[in-house]
Amino acid sequence: xxxxxxxxxxxxxxxxxxxxxxxxxxxxxxxxxxxxxxxxxxxxxxxxxxxxxxxxxxxxxxxxxxxxxxxxxxxxxxxxxxxxxxxxxxxxxxxxxxxxxxxxxxxxxxxxxxxxxxxxxxxxxxxxxxxxxxxxxxxxxxxxxxxxxxxxxxxxxxxxxxxxxxxx
Numbered sequence: 326x327x328x329x330x331x332x333x334x335x336x337x338x339x340x341x342x343x344x345x346x347x348x349x350x351x352x353x354x355x356x357x358x359x360x361x362x363x364x365x366x367x368x369x370x371x372x373x374x375x376x377x378x379x380x381x382x383x384x385x386x387x388x389x390x391x392x393x394x395x396x397x398x399x400x401x402x403x404x405x406x407x408x409x410x411x412x413x414x415x416x417x418x419x420x421x422x423x424x425x426x427x428x429x430x431x432x433x434x435x436x437x438x439x440x441x442x443x444x445x446x447x448x449x450x451x452x453x454x455x456x457x458x459x460x461x462x463x464x465x466x467x468x469x470x471x472x473x474x475x476x477x478x479x480x481x482x483x484x485x486x487x488x489x490x491x492x493x
Contacts, residue, residue, distance in 0.1 A: 370481065385398075392427050403442060421454055424451045427449070428448075432444060441489070443487070449481070450480070450483065451480050451481075452480075454475075457473070
């Protein structure tokens, strides 16, 4: 009887922690890139992360079962079998680049729904969009000056939690 009450208390604490975490994530976040408003529009979200996801395309969301499911279908985190860490660097055209770093693992709690299996992950996705060379002219068409402007960059912070509703 004592073992059952300890398990219930532990599950209650896990559920409370999950609820507080969810409430914290729902708070409005201040804009970090206030100087670059309207310049990038997060095109990084449509770029593939991970080799398997790049090959499968949109179909990866249906079979996501690794750390990259954090970007495509966070429910796939519930299929993590152990700790996973991933680091990716993708060099694009000219001076563009995409970088990803993430970590995920099964949790030692039975989950808020008491299903017996829960997992969490976090990841950073950073995109450098390069630079743009701009030549300006006078109204008469003569050369005025030349500038190099930043094309912007994006940083996406992702945190995910998932748990299985059934055994398999």
